[in-house]
Amino acid sequence: MSEDSRSSQMIKKEWVTKLGLAIALCLLVLISFVTFNSVDQFENSAKAVEHTHLVIQQINQVASDVKDAESAQRGYLITSNESFLQEHHDVVMKLPDEISKLRYLTRDNPDQKKSIDILEELIDLRMRSLRLGIDMLADRDKVSLDETMDLVGGTGRQAMLQLRGHADYMIAVEDKLLGERARLVQAKASSTKLWILLGNVVAIALLLSALWLIMLEIKHRKGAQRAIEKTAAQLELTNKELESFSYSVSHDLRSPLRAIDGYSRMFEEDFADRLDDEGRRLLSVIRASSKKMGQLIDDLLAFSRMGRKPVDTMKVDMNALVDEVWSEVCASSRTALPLKKANLPAAWGDRALLRQVLMNLLANAVKYSSKKDEQLIEITAKQNEHEVVFSVRDNGVGFDMRFYNKLFGVFQRLHTENEFPGTGVGLAIAQRVIVRHGGRIWAESKPDEYTIFNFSLPKEAAA
Structure with a gap:
């Protein structure tokens, strides 16, 4: 059945x-x-x-x-x-x-x-x-x-x-x-x-x-409870296997990647005079691919750890947190960027995890609006009885809403790497963090006009 x-x-x-x-x-x-x-x-x-x-x-x-x-x-x-x-x-x-x-x-x-x-x-x-x-x-x-x-x-x-x-x-x-x-x-x-x-x-x-x-329902519920406990035990075993896999990925796969990158660099330095332009290009592709593979492994491990890390809930000053994250985003940019920010209300959550969410969303806003002559990045908030909804808006390239179901998937990208670099894990991490806080995250966009990412957080601590 x-x-x-x-x-x-x-x-x-x-x-x-x-x-x-x-x-x-x-x-x-x-x-x-x-x-x-x-x-x-x-x-x-x-x-x-x-x-x-x-x-x-x-x-x-x-x-x-x-x-x-x-x-x-x-x-x-x-x-x-x-x-x-x-x-x-x-x-x-x-x-x-x-x-x-x-x-x-x-x-x-x-x-x-x-x-x-x-x-x-x-x-x-x-x-x-x-x-x-x-x-x-x-x-x-x-x-x-x-x-x-x-x-x-x-x-x-x-x-x-x-x-x-x-x-x-x-x-x-x-x-x-x-x-x-x-x-x-x-x-x-x-x-x-x-x-x-x-x-x-x-x-x-x-x-x-x-x-x-x-009585029949109680019997069925007991059976379902036993099935849940069995599934929980299987999940615990799977998590341990994933942790073991993460360890292997972190150590066993990184070593050959470093070796590939190191030997490629040595080969290029020692035999550069014997290689033609195509040979040097292929070595460059090998080194870039190994670095990209390392970055993908790092992002995958970060995504895996995000699901296991406990949420340390506290009252977070969102104004101070946004200013801190924006300073870091601007530090990695070649030019100083303006941020239009309203007075943001406080919210309850894990400050470190929320910092990661804001870092991903603001960095994406800067990245995908970088080809505009005048970048416009804005963060606002509105609150109701139970939650606070934050919105990050940019005037970048946007995306087609027909492909919205791919937006928060791991390694899913709506733009090619030649257009905008990245691994496609940032939004998946942001979604996992917000969901673990009991909130929601969603987006709306119009190609070549704007993109708005919204996420909600509890207004008060959970009882």
Whole structure:
């Protein structure tokens, strides 16, 4: 299986895990909402049931008060005891408040409101009838025993039964409403239980699946870690081999090169009178090639060491560093060169390594603008929240951006050695240094007009 395929599968599994966890979380939130809503509905239903019981209790209370008024009137008619009359009067005074309370409790029920109107009419009729019996007591001698018993018994009982029947009807209405509310609560409870059960089952299944994927991912990561450790060990071995190779290059190859150059010089000095112009030219080519080979070896070793040298980070005064490097660049030039430099902010990095970067970029700017009548070299900087971007600009020959991918390669050159000398390692070293600092380096150019090299450095020390 290719690396891209494995990477694609790992990304897919990661997304599946995240999706499963997200769905499980959404289900748990939904279940919590349903549970909260159900509890709220149960609370409202309990209040509604309690309210229904209060209505029933109040209806019974009104009917009981009427019954108490009737019993007190009956006792007064039979015994003529004034205490029964006072008791009757107290009940009659209390009835309007009890009926008002009943109206308030049933204010949201239009049907019960009409029934209360009828109940109140029946109570009024019954109270007037009871009052009439009390008033007739003043003319007790004119009222026969049969009439008194009729007021106390037959007619009064019939009126009371009618009132009691209407009260029972009102209670039956409330009982029916209570039953409907109870069935609704039961249905909602069953539905809630089902939703909670299904939601929990699905959420648990998703969580278990996500856990399985996570365990699988951990297993794969452990395997990848072992592969990384193995690769690291191989890289360490390779680095040691490269160091050994560098040592060989530094010592074993330099000796024959020095010998070639030395014997060529001796041959030229001792046998110059025996050589024609072509022979002397060939000896000169041999010596120049050996020197160039030595320079290439030096640059290659410098590039190799640059990747192994530790980065000693500190706050670097870029103004002072640029002035120092520019003085050295100008010292190797035949003429004094102007440098247009803005006030540069400080940056964090290894001063020695950054010096090498500036040396390469400024030396290149001088070299590639040397054929201009008036050289223009400029270094500026701009900063944002996290980094400082430095720019080195020249008005030299430039390069074609179509070949940009070769710009930072080792021994890659966009101009021939006859045009401009060099080995093509300087920009590769600059890129390696900037990348090791956690920055970026890039360029933009237009042939025969300008070239700008930009590189970024951290504005603050890494945490």
